Amino acid sequence: MKKIVLSLVVIASVLTACKGEKKEKAVETKEEVKVETKVADLNNVDTAISVLNWKGTKPTGAHNGTVALKSGGLLVENGELQGGEFIVDLATITNVDMAGSEGAGKLEGHLKSADFFDVEKYPTSKFVITNVEDKGDNIHVTGNLTLKDVTKSITIPATISTEGGVTTFESEKFMVNRADFNIKYGSKSFFDDLKDKFIDDNMELSFVVKTKA
Structure with missing residues (x-):
């Protein structure tokens, strides 16, 4: 009987460990890196089809x-990618999973409010590439990410390709800890009494950026 109990304890421990491993970690944030190459004046990104995707849980x-x-x-x-700068228009935050519903409108309004991104005060976000490292199947792109009044250096995996005169920069999905950027609403990093009413600090992001033809 003792052997059976011991076996069940071992199995439960293994399953618990495996379950914990599935949770994705946020990318490491470091101090802002100085940028020498300025590409903003190129203005060659097609804003009609370029997008930042997001997911919150x-x-x-x-x-x-x-x-x-x-x-x-x-x-x-x-x-080869040498540099880049993306200015994100936070006034265009759109909810997709409840699109067209009253709930979508409420969520979009809440995300734009001072509780989250405070769009009236900080209308844009920015990602400025500071370094690109070739990793074979993909590239590791380091850049300064600015949200609200905080700028941190992060590194994300991505690909770059050109077809028909259009260059596409596409990042893999990556996690950013919103607490690093002082986005506090519903965050257990700032509040202790939330119980199950919290919102995860890690938010999932990904870029799809295309140049003009």
């Missing part, structure tokens, strides 16, 4: 959506 579910780019530039030489 909480104990009762998840919501996802998009944010449009206001402007941007990609510097590519001989097929």
Whole structure:
């Protein structure tokens, strides 16, 4: 009987460990890096089809959506990414999973409010590429991410390709800890009495940026 109990304890421990491993970690944030190459003046990003995708989660579910780019530039030489700058228009935050419903409108309004991104005060976000490292199947792109009044350096995996005169920069999905950028609403990093009413600090993001033809 003792052997059976011991076996069940071992199995439960293994399953618990495996379950814990599935939770994705946020990318590491470091101090802002100085940028020498300025590409904003290129203004060659097609803002009509470029997008920042987002997803937020909480104990009762998840919501996802998009944010449009206001402007941007990609510097590519001989097929290799040399630099880039994306200005994200936070006034265009859109919820996709409840699109067309009253709930979508309420969520969009809440995300734009001072509780989250405070769009009236900080109308844009920015990602400025500071370094690109070739990893074979993909590239590791380091850049300064600005949200609200905080700028941190992060590194994300991505791909770069050109077809028909259009260059596409596409990042893999990556996690950013919103607490690092002082986005406090429903965050257990700032509040202790939330119980199951919290919203996860880690938010999932991904870029799809295309240049003009």
